[in-house]
Amino acid sequence: MRRLRIVFFGTAGPVSLGALREVAAGHTIAAVVQPRPELGSAGRARRLLGGVARALGVRLVPAFEILRRQRRFPAWEARSGRDAGIVARLQALRPDLLCIAGYPWILSAGTLTIAPLGAINVHAALLPRHRGPLPLFWIYYHNDRQTGVTVHRAIVEADAGDILGQVSFPLPRGLPVEELNRINGEYAARALGPVLRDLDAGRAVARPQDETLATLAPRIRPGTPMIEFASWDVERVWHFMAGLYPRFVEPLSLEDGVSVRYRGIHGYERTPHRLAPGTVRRVAGGADLYCLGGRVRLAVGG
Secondary structure, three states: OOOOEEEEEEOOOHHHHHHHHHHHHHOEEEEEEEEOOOOHHHHHHHHHHHHHHHHHOOOHHHHHHHHHHHHOOOEEEEOOOOOHHHHHHHHHHOOOEEEEEOOOOOOOHHHHOOOOOOEEEEEOOOOOOOEOOOHHHHHHHOOOOEEEEEEEEOOOOOOOOOEEEEEEEEOOOOOOHHHHHHHHHHHHHHHHHHHHHHHHHOOOOOEOOOHHHOOEOOOOOOOOOOOOOOOOEHHHHHHHHHHHOOOOOOOEEOOOOOEEOEEEEEEEEOOOOOOOOOOEEEEOOEEEEEEEOEEEEEEEOO
C-alpha cells in the first residue's frame, strides 16, 4: 500500500484528533487546515472543544502540536470554507486526498475536487441520521440507543455524500456527552482506516444515503425549551438532561414562575404522582422535576 498524501481539515477536538492520528499512522500528512479561532462559528467551536477538553482533563492542543512536530507537517489557518489562500495552496500542493473531521465549514465544490481521490468527511453520527453541526445534541434528543461514526464522500450538501464506512456502538443511558465525544474519537480512527486502504487500492464501495431516513442536527438557540414533557417518560427526560449537562441546560421554573437553574442531576425515580409533567418543586437539598411515570432529582443552587 502506498502512502497517500493527505490534507486534513479539522480542529483540536477528539474526533479530529482520532482521525488525524489514523491518517498519520499509515499515510503522509501534507498539511493540516484549521479555522482561525477568532472567526464566528469557528471560534465558538474552538471554545466548546476547549471546554470539553478541560472537563475531561485532556490537553488537546498540545497533543496536536506534538503530532505536528513529530510529522513535520505545515498547519494553515483558514478564514472560511471558501478561503482563496487555502485553495491556492492546495492547488500548488497537489494532494491525493482531502480528509475532513470536525471542521466547522462546508468546503466549496472547487475545493472538494482538487485532489484526484476527492474529499471524505468523518461525521460523529450514523448517517443519514443527524446531518449538521450538532449531531451529539440531537442523538440525545431523539433518544437513540445506537450511535457511531460515518465516513462519507464530502459534497457541498452537509453530510449527504455517499457512505464509505460506518461503525456503530450502543449508547449507555445518561452517558455524559463529553465521554461520548471521547469515544467517538476512538471510533473515528476505526472507521477511517479501512476507508483509506480501500481508496488507495481502488476498491472503495460508496453507498448512497437513504434520503427517507435523513434527519437534521441544526444548532439551537441557548435557552430554548426542548423537553417534550407531555410525551417523554421520566427515564428519557433523565437520559437527555444527564447526558447533555452542562453543555445544555433545560429552562425550568417553579410553580410560581421563578426560574430554576440546576447544577447537576442526581438521578430519577419511578413513583406515582398527580402533578402535571414539567412541574418543579423545591425539596431538601435540591428540586424534583415531575415527569410521566416519576420524577428527576435535581441539584440546584442555594
